[in-house]
Amino acid sequence: MTSPAIKINGVHKYFGSLHALKGVDLTIEQGEFFALLGPNGAGKSTLINILAGLIKPSAGNIAVMDFDVVHQYQQARQLLGVVPQELVFDPFFNVREMLRFQAGYFGRGPENDPWIDEILEGLGLTDKAHTNMRKLSGGMKRRALIAQALAHKPPVIVLDEPTAGVDVELRQMLWEFIKKLNRAGHTIILTTHYLEEAEALCSRVAMMKQGEIVALDSTSNLLNKFAGKQLRLSLGKVTLPQGLLPMLRGQDNGVFTFALSDMEQIELVLSGLRAANIKVLDMQLSEADLEDVFLSLVGNHS
Amino acid sequence: MMESIKINATIRGPWTLLKKELLRFWRVAFQTVAAPVITALLYLLIFSHVLDKQVQVYDKVPYTAFLIPGLIMMSVLQNAFANSSSSLIQSKVMGNLVFVLLTPLTHLQFFAAFLFAAIIRGLVVGLCIFLVAMWFVDIHMANPWLIIAFALLGSALLGTFGIIAGIWADRFDQMAAFQNFIIMPLSFLSGVFYSIHSLPPFWQKASQLNPFFYMIDGFRYGFFGKGDVSPLISLSVVGLSFLVLAWITLKMLKSGYKLRT
Numbered sequence: 001m002t003s004p005a006i007k008i009n010g011v012h013k014y015f016g017s018l019h020a021l022k023g024v025d026l027t028i029e030q031g032e033f034f035a036l037l038g039p040n041g042a043g044k045s046t047l048i049n050i051l052a053g054l055i056k057p058s059a060g061n062i063a064v065m066d067f068d069v070v071h072q073y074q075q076a077r078q079l080l081g082v083v084p085q086e087l088v089f090d091p092f093f094n095v096r097e098m099l100r101f102q103a104g105y106f107g108r109g110p111e112n113d114p115w116i117d118e119i120l121e122g123l124g125l126t127d128k129a130h131t132n133m134r135k136l137s138g139g140m141k142r143r144a145l146i147a148q149a150l151a152h153k154p155p156v157i158v159l160d161e162p163t164a165g166v167d168v169e170l171r172q173m174l175w176e177f178i179k180k181l182n183r184a185g186h187t188i189i190l191t192t193h194y195l196e197e198a199e200a201l202c203s204r205v206a207m208m209k210q211g212e213i214v215a216l217d218s219t220s221n222l223l224n225k226f227a228g229k230q231l232r233l234s235l236g237k238v239t240l241p242q243g244l245l246p247m248l249r250g251q252d253n254g255v256f257t258f259a260l261s262d263m264e265q266i267e268l269v270l271s272g273l274r275a276a277n278i279k280v281l282d283m284q285l286s287e288a289d290l291e292d293v294f295l296s297l298v299g300n301h302s
Numbered sequence: 303m304m305e306s307i308k309i310n311a312t313i314r315g316p317w318t319l320l321k322k323e324l325l326r327f328w329r330v331a332f333q334t335v336a337a338p339v340i341t342a343l344l345y346l347l348i349f350s351h352v353l354d355k356q357v358q359v360y361d362k363v364p365y366t367a368f369l370i371p372g373l374i375m376m377s378v379l380q381n382a383f384a385n386s387s388s389s390l391i392q393s394k395v396m397g398n399l400v401f402v403l404l405t406p407l408t409h410l411q412f413f414a415a416f417l418f419a420a421i422i423r424g425l426v427v428g429l430c431i432f433l434v435a436m437w438f439v440d441i442h443m444a445n446p447w448l449i450i451a452f453a454l455l456g457s458a459l460l461g462t463f464g465i466i467a468g469i470w471a472d473r474f475d476q477m478a479a480f481q482n483f484i485i486m487p488l489s490f491l492s493g494v495f496y497s498i499h500s501l502p503p504f505w506q507k508a509s510q511l512n513p514f515f516y517m518i519d520g521f522r523y524g525f526f527g528k529g530d531v532s533p534l535i536s537l538s539v540v541g542l543s544f545l546v547l548a549w550i551t552l553k554m555l556k557s558g559y560k561l562r563t
């Protein structure tokens with residue numbers, strides 16, 4: 001049996017009196033495309049920074065392919081490529097130099113150059129390879145930042161908000177390249193605010209809230225479990241019968257949204273309305289998306 | 303050119319960091335090498351013009367000749383400090399130090415790369431001043447090994463101190479305070495421009511508490527075969543100071559002080 005890509009065991013982190021992580025347990029298997037979601041301050045970046053060795057855990061441990069990130073940090077970091085959230089760069093060097101340096105820190109020499117060429121091409125950076133980092137646009141700097149994390153060809157890739165403030169074209173290009181890496185066997189862990197990205201790309205999702213994981217399942221299970229379907233009814237100014245209130249997800253200007261776990265509940269809602277003499281003016285049935293799950297779990301904190 | 307050197311994969315990491323640090327200062331050599339050379343030469347021209355006929359420090363040693371080793375060593379020390387400290391504070395403020403912190407480099411490898419880069423920058427600046435100064439004065443070297451030993455140990459000591467300052471400082475003004483309130487006074491009051499025997503007894507004693515004094519005096523001893531204290535004492539003080547600072551730096555790096563929260 002292969003070792004998990006990432007194994008997180010009871011990780012706590014205190015910043016003074018702030019309990020930022022409250023005993024996080026999580027296992028991510030090799031080859032997964034995994035999303036870590038949560039509102040700002042949920043602890044996602046803290047968790048990733050502990051994984052990357054930038055922050056020390058107060059308790060618990062994390063292993064990358066069985067190598068502890070504190071006690072066996074050299075092996076663990078060899079296996080890990082982390083794209084930092086902040087748009088940072090070294091103004092002294094051009095893109096290719098930076099990638100060579102980054103690969104060199106991991107012990108990779110000129111034999112790694114074909115891989116660097118592949119990264120440059122995959123991220124649309126080939127014609128900027130000899131441009132100084134300082135002279136790149138924001139989007140190009142973001143690409144270079146991603147390229148740097150990939151320079152040593154790590155089997156586990158962590159992208160912390162990689163598409164924040166990035167245009168649609170780059171997002172698509174980036175995801176195509178990352179999907180290709182995932183197909184080639186790389187494990188991808190992603191944090192993002194764009195929930196549709198996580199829904200489209202990731203096979204499994206963990207949602208964090210206030211330092212804890214509040215949901216962990218396959219994307220499809222989460223969608224089914226938390227909000228199978230949504231029924232939107234235009235009813236006008238009415239008072240709903242008590243029996244329908246548990247299913248009510250929201251209401252806006254006489255439009256009521258109900259969360260349904262299965263199709264049979266449509267009849268339940270409609271019969272309830274008939275019994276209360278409420279007329280349905282319009283009706284719309286839609287699949288729930290990850291945003292609904294996210295909102296139902298982390299609600300007003302987002 | 304550097305790529306052609308065959309190196310083992312295990313030392314490629316620290317070697318790459320060293321190469322990056324060397325390229326970093328070389329890319330701005332006008333500021334990191336030419337500027338300190340010009341500054342030292344200005345000191346040399348002005349002080350030698352004003353004092354050469356009036357001051358004789360050792361027997362038969364003209365003031366200009368006396369001044370040159372002190373100026374070279376002062377520049378070596380200041381530039382070794384500047385290299386490691388400015389690289390670290392810039393990387394911290396700009397946030398790009400994360401690229402190094404994410405790698406498997408050990409604290410010892412990190413230290414070695416920054417240390418050697420600082421030593422090399424110090425030596426390059428010192429050598430440039432030496433070569434230019436040869437046009438002005440006939441320079442004799444009584445003991446070249448002592449000159450090399452003090453240049454290496456002195457730049458290592460200040461390079462290490464620069465790493466400590468770079469790790470500790472969070473802002474550029476904190477780093478400037480290190481430069482202006484520690485490095486500059488200690489180097490100016492170390493006997494670069496005078497022999498401490500010309501000072502009143504109290505200040506002679508006070509000067510002997512300044513580690514820069516031993517670096518300058520020992521380095522100068524290598525040129526003239528004479529100094530204010532024995533070169534063995536100077537070598538011991540400088541060597542011991544380096545070991546203490548290196549130990550503190552390695553402790554800081556291993557614990558992740560200010561780098562890994």
